[in-house]
Amino acid sequence: MSERRITLAVNGQRHDITVPVRRSLADALRQDCGLTGTHLGCEHGVCGACTVLVDGRSARACLMLAVQAENLAITTVEGLAPDAAMLHPLQQAFANNHALQCGFCTPGMLTTLVELLAENPSPSAAEVRVAISGNLCRCTGYETIVAATLEAAAVMRGEAA
Amino acid sequence: MSVFGQSVMRLEDAPLLRGEGAFAADIDFPRQIHMRVVRAEMAHARLVSVDVTPALDLPGVIAAWSAADVAEVPPIPFRATKVRGLEPYCQPILAQGRVRYVGEPVAVIFAEDAAVAEDAADLVLVELEELPALLDAAAEPTDFDATRNTEPTIVRKSYGELDAAFRDAHVVVALDLAIGRHSGVPMETRGAIARYDAAQDVLELHGTAKKQHWNRDEIARLLGRAPSSVHLFEGHVGGGFGVRGELYPEDLLVCLAALRLRRPVKWIEDRREHLVATNHSREQRHRIRAAVDAEGRILAIDNVFFHDQGAYIRTHGARVADMSAGLLLGPYRVPAYRATGHFRLTNKTPAATYRSPGRFEGSFVRERLMDAIAARCGLDRVEVRRRNFVDVSEMPYARPLDALGTDVVLDSGDYALLLDKALARFGWDARVADVARRRAAGESVGLGLGVFVEKSGLGPSDGVRMTVDATGAVELVTGAASVGQGVETALAQIAAAALGVDYRRVRVVRGRTDRIEFGSGAHASRVTVMSGSATHQAGLALAALAKQTAAALLQTPEDALEIVDGVVRRVDTPEGASVTLGEVARALAPGTKLSRDRATPGLTVESWFHSDHMAYPYGVHLAQVALDRGTGQVKVEHYLVGYDVGRAVNPMLVEGQIAGGFAQGLGGALYEEFRYDERGQPLSTTFADYLMPTIAEMPPLDILVTEDAPSPLNPIGVKGAGEGGTNAVGAAIASAVDDALGGRGQVTQLPIMPRDVLRFLAEGAA
Amino acid sequence: MKAPAFEYHDPTTLAEAIALLCRLENARPLAGGQSLMPMLNMRFVQPDHVVDLNRIAELSGIRVLPDGALEIGAMTRQRDIERDARVAQACPLMVEALAQVGHRQTRNRGTIGGSLCHMDPAAELPLVCAAVDAVVRIAGPGGEREIPFAEFPLGYMTPAVGPDELLVGLHVPAAPKGQGHAFLEFARRHGDFAIVAVAVLLDPGPDGRVARASVALGGVGPAPLRLAEAEALLRGTAVEDDAIARALATTASLDPMEDALVPGWYRRHLAGVLLGRALGIARERMA
Ligand SMILES: Cc1cc2nc3c(=O)[nH]c(=O)nc-3n(C[C@@H](O)[C@H](O)[C@H](O)COP(=O)(O)OP(=O)(O)OC[C@H]3O[C@@H](n4cnc5c(N)ncnc54)[C@H](O)[C@@H]3O)c2cc1C
Ligand code: FES
């Protein structure tokens, strides 16, 4: 079986790993880097649970090979909070607004929305809805996620929530 | 202020937000191997042979089994059924002799790596001889095996003078209605990781959900072990919705493999497997008739239905059909009733419960019937419901029926009041006028409603153990489980309110068999009612013990004490002498003087709550829809769920349950369906074919939670809140679409497909 | 759902990639992976070799030619095209269509070349290329060739790219001044592949009437379908309601694909409905 030694840069940390070339980025993050926050809900690109940031842009980690991620900067949900005590404003807003139930879709929602807010610090509710339209959630009915995002955007703009 | 009833933040969130959760696929053990299931590719066939040898030749493959290798393991039993004679229809863990649905496990591979296991699975040679597939439960039964046909039983329930009622009726309204096959489809697929700890002779199963204790007992029995040597553990669960946590073939296969191969065995279902292997639900066809008097009052209902159980009977037995028969009548007074439920097998994935089982179906059927009665009697749709409601003065209202093995006694409820509140909040009258105006302008818009009674809190018993440690931290050990809905927070709130501590000081231990002897898991909206009541009692008992002990420590009469924020102090002089709960716990530690007066040391109690009856929450769904006359697309413009939950432990969590439940109901009403071709090949095997609502499909949703009718059956007045968001979505949307089409009763089937709407529009124009 | 085993190659030049394709048996180019990776994970395809095009810089980028036309490299990401002001200028139809191609996350990776080569019958980008008369560039061992997009589809999900060839780019003519455009599709759920999609372009002549009309349907045949008859009927009109009605009448003779989930009559019906709406929008936008 064909394997390759690669270096992945995940959340600012180097991971020197050897992977079968067929292994998806999601599986490599989970199995080889020990970062299981990136979830697999479908492995065919539809659910969005596996979304990570690749050079700042959201992408399905189930639809990339690990070997393709060499030399790219990967951000996963584990890389969002500044430290063990503080949450990222989006994470905090998710908690405040009950924007998660089982939490399985949450990592993909968060990474997708981090990209949105980086690009558009003042999104409208409609823009938030478009941004997460490729992320399935079976628990929340979505609306609290929109509320959380608008709250986080305000906090990140320096406005009190 | 008591934390009971407050929308406090969840205790569960932090690890989930940081990606530190422990979902099934996140669990790994050293030396683990991976299991892959080889599944049947025909819907119905004679299983001629299975040859696993080519798979065994692949490097990295450790073992491969077919039915002959697991012959000693009995098929998967039932948990919940009183119906006899269903055993021959249980599913073997690997197919024997015949395959009966596409996706049925035929063989299993064990390998060092999940991808290699999948490579090997592709090499297994399965020889099948195709047989005709039975795909319609309303068609004549055929043979299941040499001696049995595909109708294992008929569920019958009845009371009252049915024939007389139909004879004397002013009108008889008859409908033929069908509900499509859909299911819970949680975002996390199933997973099972078994590990045999030889040092302790304990078999562990991880990645479990919902029914750990029952599953533990059955796994132990089927594998010939003592229950105390088998333990199940629950980590995080990515949604349950009825389907997750039942005992499936894969659970037994990993356990068996862990014992035989002496290595941890991990199985993670993939999504395509999930859509053919995990329980389906809902598919039912009803031929229903109502006898009605001249005022639109129901005299009798005759409910004949065909339940499509799929290929085997799983753990639920005939439960969904039982509920479809026993709970159909909802909020209405019905003097005579007869249900005849043809419980039938087909060559599709086995079916069982999914959020609001039997009730999503029943509400669609009953509320379509109410609309039809209104139309036939020339009555307003709201009025006809009012006329038939069981009145608040009649509560508790005993129906001469049973469901789930208990008599149906509606415990409390003011249906008319909730309907009034919901209509007012929705602005029904104004919307009626608005709809009329838009119709005059050529639009196809409509309003719809569905009124329903849910059920919750299935007994009989639930226990918890609550302990305060020397630091004052509280541990609540429950046999309940969590499927991600916020159980820990809700139980912590109840415990905290009863004991007098901050709810964040309460650690809830759930879903594991090694910490508590008995448990009923999480299903049927029972956790808040049953485990919540037990927790409440435990909290009160613990508070009493703490005060009793503190009374000795402080030399103060017990009844002069209160517990606030974990401190026992005098009511009259809160600033005076006090002890913390931690100090009280230390005073009760083994060996202390005070502990010797008690049967067991420690600041700890165990409490059990028993209930023979269910609590019945109730609700109203209201919908406004517009039809795209060109494409047939249904757009839900506005939706309201009104739901009385008795008492809400945490309103934020209740609303979350309702919103999420609504989204699932919406899927079943308009989008989701497991389709099959004429040979029984499943057509909905990816997320591109099985259409769950995204945010783009979600309409503006208004939620009205009321607490007008606390349950008299439990000390905290609660009723389960998990299923009311789902229950009547099919009913209300069908009602609204039909209204938009001119109220002709054309909508008789769920999901409502755009092309059906086009057909209805054309029929209406003709 | 793990991909089958294959060898992985990541060339950095086009020449290298072509050489690999010539040398290797059963090799498959990998672009954005948004269609190929699901097919691999589901084992619908089992290549022995995957030739990753993502490290070939020369294959991506957008260039504006002196006449305003666009040269778009095959590996240009869909989202980069969607957000490029020059594309909005030269081919607003493409930008409108792109908003409906999957989701932000899939467009961040998915490429225009991948979409054209995957050639799903309902895909938006092939439909746009059919409507705008794009020209595609294909490179092989013998060098490059250019063919009009009309000759690109050979059949159901089959582009005119040989096993040792690659699509390298496409040429998109600039929209003439005053052109009215519209792209509409119907899918049961947002972001899904359409059941039927329609692209319409109306170029006004000096007299304000339609000098050239382009009407293309997706989801009806195995590849995008240009409705020559409807285009002819629209020419010379001011797109009055009755001209639209005449154009729509041509959809009655369509014989769409049929599958277990979508009957042919429904596709035909949708084609008419969407085309009527698209013509209305394009008419409004024509100046
Ligand atoms: C959830 C989801 C929703 C989607 N919705 C839509 C949608 O609504 N509309 C739509 O059009 N698409 C949709 N897609 C697919 C789209 O995103 C893909 O981008 C596109 O079909 C393929 O582009 P790609 O760059 O990802 O190519 P790949 O997947 O890498 O390749 C696709 C095929 O083209 C071949 N190929 C790629 N590049 C070349 C080349 N330069 N020369 C020769 N052959 C080549 C590959 O070998 C492969 O066979 C969706 C995908 C997902 C996951
Ligand atoms: S797991 Fe990647 S999109 Fe679903």
Ligand code: FES
């Ligand atoms: S919170 Fe469970 S899937 Fe979104």
